[in-house]
Amino acid sequence: MSSSNPTPLDLTLDGGTLTARLVDIPSVSGDEQALADAIETALRGYPHLSVDRHGNNVVARTNLGRAERVVLAGHLDTVPIADNLPSWVEGDLLHGCGTTDMKSGVAVQLRLAATVPEPNRDLTFVFYDCEEVEASRNGLGHLAKDHPEWLAGDFAVLMEPSGGMVEGGCQGTLRAQVRLTGVRAHSARSWLGDNAIHHAAEVLTRLENYQPRRVEIDGLEYREGLNAVRIDGGVAGNVIPDECVVTVNFRYAPDRDEVDAEKHVREVFDGFELTVTDFAVGALPGLSQPAAQAFLEATGGQARAKFGWTDVARFSALGVPAVNYGPGDPNLAHKREEYCSLSAIAEVEDRMRAWLTS
Known part of the structure; x- marks a missing residue:
């Protein structure tokens, strides 16, 4: 799949400059080949590394x-x-699409791959495609299915933006549609119909009154949330609608499994027609594992819960404890004004280098 003229990358550049080079190779989901080619070519130049490729995953x-x-x-x-x-660049800030999520983290990976030839632990560096889109396209999922031996390990670090702090585990996510029905009629004779959109009021009331759970796992507090994220309904400006669909998203703590999460959502909307459309299970933090404890100590000794779903869940499913740790601010991910601190990139690299060489 490699192109004949991949963009050259110099992995000896400092982390901030390398991040800028990565950012300037556009790689919107589904269009990662040029960047994957450049990374593969650069890594093959280091004799201490064995390099494999599967699709646009290196x-x-x-x-x-x-x-x-x-x-x-x-x-x-x-x-x-x-x-x-x-x-x-403006001062200490590198601006641009992907600076935070997550080319700064990828730059740290590449720097370590190139400049730590004899680490104190064997290392596997995974660069994968299509994380920002539907799960069926996720490159890490494809590797787990087709080459699980490539992902084998005792511990994993997802270089996702975490503000330079270890974020343990991740939330699970479930999306469902609550369908309301009525009777269509002319809006001038509304008493002959039954407005399905009006029936959504009870759904929204239950959501407004919902008390989300907080749960502590391995000393980290996870906060759940159940929210409406979309409402679809209406036929025309003069028609009483006979259908309305409220889409809800449940972000749940990793002590719940898929069955429990769905059971809970159905209990909240008891009496309504509900269809689950998408789910991804969470991952427990696993901070009690010796490898995780050593990593936590090497990176400052502080950890917090991960709010959101990340691919740590895929490693957890493979039996590999994993955490999130990267230089970007997760609150800036996906924003038009996305940026990452150059000093934060250097700090994360220095901490990981010390962990891998001390």
């Missing part, structure tokens, strides 16, 4: 016979560009 590994193997993973794709390329 995996590089050391094979030093260490007692422990750590997987460092990051996705190559970004959300659609919003007039924020090419990248530009």
